[in-house]
Amino acid sequence: MMKEKMGICLLFFSSLFFSLTGEEILRKVDSNLNFTTAVLTMRMEIYLPNQPVRVKRLKSWTEGSARSYVEFLNKEDKHTRYLKLGKQMWVYDAEENNTFLISGHLLKQGMMGSDISYEDALEADEIYEKYTIKLDQEETYEGRACYVVILTAKVKEVSYYQRKMWVDKEYFVPLREERYASSGKLLKVLESGDLKFFDGKAYATRSVVSDKLKAGTKTVVIIEDASFDVPLQKDIFTRRYLER
Amino acid sequence: MLPLLKMALRNIQRNRRRSLLAILSVGLSLMMVVVLQGLVDGLVENIMKNSTKNDTGHIRIVEEEYFKNISTMPIQYLVYNPEEVVAFLESDPKMTEKITLITERIKFPVLLQYKGNNKAALGIGGDVEKEKSLLMLDRAIVEGRYLSGRVQQQNEKKLREVIVGKKMAETLELKVGDSFSLMLSGADLGIHIPRFLVVGIFETGLNMLDENLFFLGIDDAKEVLKTSGGVQEILIMLKRYQEAPYVAASIEKKLKEREEFAYLRAVDWKSAGGFVGMLEQAMSIYSLLYVVITLLGAFIITNIMMMIVLERRREIGILKSMGLKKREILFLFTLEGTILGGIGSVAGVVVGTLINIPLAIYGLDFSSSLQNMNFPMDNVVKWMISAGSIVGSMFLGIMVSAIMSLIPSRHAAKMKAVDAIRSI
Numbered sequence: 001m002m003k004e005k006m007g008i009c010l011l012f013f014s015s016l017f018f019s020l021t022g023e024e025i026l027r028k029v030d031s032n033l034n035f036t037t038a039v040l041t042m043r044m045e046i047y048l049p050n051q052p053v054r055v056k057r058l059k060s061w062t063e064g065s066a067r068s069y070v071e072f073l074n075k076e077d078k079h080t081r082y083l084k085l086g087k088q089m090w091v092y093d094a095e096e097n098n099t100f101l102i103s104g105h106l107l108k109q110g111m112m113g114s115d116i117s118y119e120d121a122l123e124a125d126e127i128y129e130k131y132t133i134k135l136d137q138e139e140t141y142e143g144r145a146c147y148v149v150i151l152t153a154k155v156k157e158v159s160y161y162q163r164k165m166w167v168d169k170e171y172f173v174p175l176r177e178e179r180y181a182s183s184g185k186l187l188k189v190l191e192s193g194d195l196k197f198f199d200g201k202a203y204a205t206r207s208v209v210s211d212k213l214k215a216g217t218k219t220v221v222i223i224e225d226a227s228f229d230v231p232l233q234k235d236i237f238t239r240r241y242l243e244r
Numbered sequence: 245m246l247p248l249l250k251m252a253l254r255n256i257q258r259n260r261r262r263s264l265l266a267i268l269s270v271g272l273s274l275m276m277v278v279v280l281q282g283l284v285d286g287l288v289e290n291i292m293k294n295s296t297k298n299d300t301g302h303i304r305i306v307e308e309e310y311f312k313n314i315s316t317m318p319i320q321y322l323v324y325n326p327e328e329v330v331a332f333l334e335s336d337p338k339m340t341e342k343i344t345l346i347t348e349r350i351k352f353p354v355l356l357q358y359k360g361n362n363k364a365a366l367g368i369g370g371d372v373e374k375e376k377s378l379l380m381l382d383r384a385i386v387e388g389r390y391l392s393g394r395v396q397q398q399n400e401k402k403l404r405e406v407i408v409g410k411k412m413a414e415t416l417e418l419k420v421g422d423s424f425s426l427m428l429s430g431a432d433l434g435i436h437i438p439r440f441l442v443v444g445i446f447e448t449g450l451n452m453l454d455e456n457l458f459f460l461g462i463d464d465a466k467e468v469l470k471t472s473g474g475v476q477e478i479l480i481m482l483k484r485y486q487e488a489p490y491v492a493a494s495i496e497k498k499l500k501e502r503e504e505f506a507y508l509r510a511v512d513w514k515s516a517g518g519f520v521g522m523l524e525q526a527m528s529i530y531s532l533l534y535v536v537i538t539l540l541g542a543f544i545i546t547n548i549m550m551m552i553v554l555e556r557r558r559e560i561g562i563l564k565s566m567g568l569k570k571r572e573i574l575f576l577f578t579l580e581g582t583i584l585g586g587i588g589s590v591a592g593v594v595v596g597t598l599i600n601i602p603l604a605i606y607g608l609d610f611s612s613s614l615q616n617m618n619f620p621m622d623n624v625v626k627w628m629i630s631a632g633s634i635v636g637s638m639f640l641g642i643m644v645s646a647i648m649s650l651i652p653s654r655h656a657a658k659m660k661a662v663d664a665i666r667s668i
Contacts, residue, residue, distance in 0.1 A: 046433060049309065050309045051320055051321075054432075056433075076434055077434050077435075079434075080435045091435055091437065092437075093435065093436055093438075096401075096402065096436065096437050096438055096439065097401060098401070098425050098437040098439060099437070100425055100427045100437045103357070104355065104357065104362055105355050105362070105364075106357075112429070112433050112435060113320075113429050113433035114433075
């Protein structure tokens, strides 16, 4: 009887010791996406009410989380290029030979009319500094066992006061994220799927983003091709290259 | 009838001070009603004029989805081949005899950034010539010049001419000759970063325009926003704006005759909502206010008539015993009250109109009150005088006086002759 009780206590304490915290879960998500460089070819489908679907094809070159360069492959947007350096984002229009630094309230606009805002792209790497992270519970989502992690803002300078993530327990890939305002109003929903494996790491190749402040809109991003840890052109992350 | 009228007139003169009090009370009320009505009518006319020429037109032809989201001015929902739509409408003589102007417009909200300053602004692309009759910005130029309709080149860079509001120029520290860039999301959902050259600064006296607006040619707007020739609105101005709902319905019916135009809607300025819709609702409240003010003024007639009835009880008894019927007594006293109210109404309306005349010519300057407001209202508001309002106010005064006289008159009519004579 005594041995059984001790066994139960040991099991209980060891489960406390070895279970993951919210932050640990997200760090595992990050390590899953850990690469020095990445080159992605993507298709972005923009859905607006009573409008035909707009399809844009783009290619991005990324170094870590701070540097990124994007070109469009579809004819209509070939003149547009983006450059992200740290917390700054420039856009270049080759037709007008003009560059613009996106700042202030413009960051809240959707990229190319999509439901993905510029600040969504810029804020991606700052969650640990800006949020307290807590494991809420475990749940099944789309047939997958998931950790439900809740991020609550600890600073005022955030786009979303609270974020709720469903993280696949096996592959540590976020499958769903809900983003809320401080009033509790749901602002955005992100759903990911179609997992593919690169160097043994799982990567969601299809994401659907819907801005809940707009009726009947959504943006679907599909990764058509991905290469990781490949050498990149040295000057690709420069204003000169952007404006060539 | 005539003898009763003569009696009423004579009775009114029996106590001149009391009669004067009644006349003054009604007169003051009617004077207030006339002045207030002049202000409200002037305000409504001003707001309606500014709203229609600057914003809604008398009628707008738009795409259905654009109308549903009109507050955000989405650039994706366009009237394509607008020149064909215009030509189609102009081919109908029944339409052209009602219309004074048809023009195209594109509107796009932007965040202007210049020299570290930010300003939420509205860009309007319009026909440079036709907008001289609508926005009338050519007359409001205080620095530089109006648009020439040409695109300029500077160091191989294209510069499109714009004129900006004076207050906006001050906020952004923009001067004539400066150029700025905008990041625009076009109808193709692509990003475009055109350059604009400030060729002129305007000051209209309307905060809504001076603080928020920059204006460019319609062809430039179509090009920078990649509309493929489409526009968000075809604006129509009519000879008589009151006919707008009827003409809009006719236009919409006509557009449905052609399949390629069937997706369009014709919306009159009243259906557009916004300030104009608010005004429509406010007007009914103001009408009630006029009645209440008049009632308050005429209330004194009830008091005075009651006093008269009580004072002249014996006289009423004698009149009844002499054969005057109930309805004749009722009529006599009501007539007295109505005459007092009528004289007061006429006096009040005349004095009120005399006050309104200089206010209609010179107006009052509300610029300090309107400083931080974006109403489609000129800073100087002029009163409006109309024959309809004058006659209507007079009629209101007389009617209310008659009604207020009824209560004491009924009291007099119901008196029994014997009881009345005995009350000394």
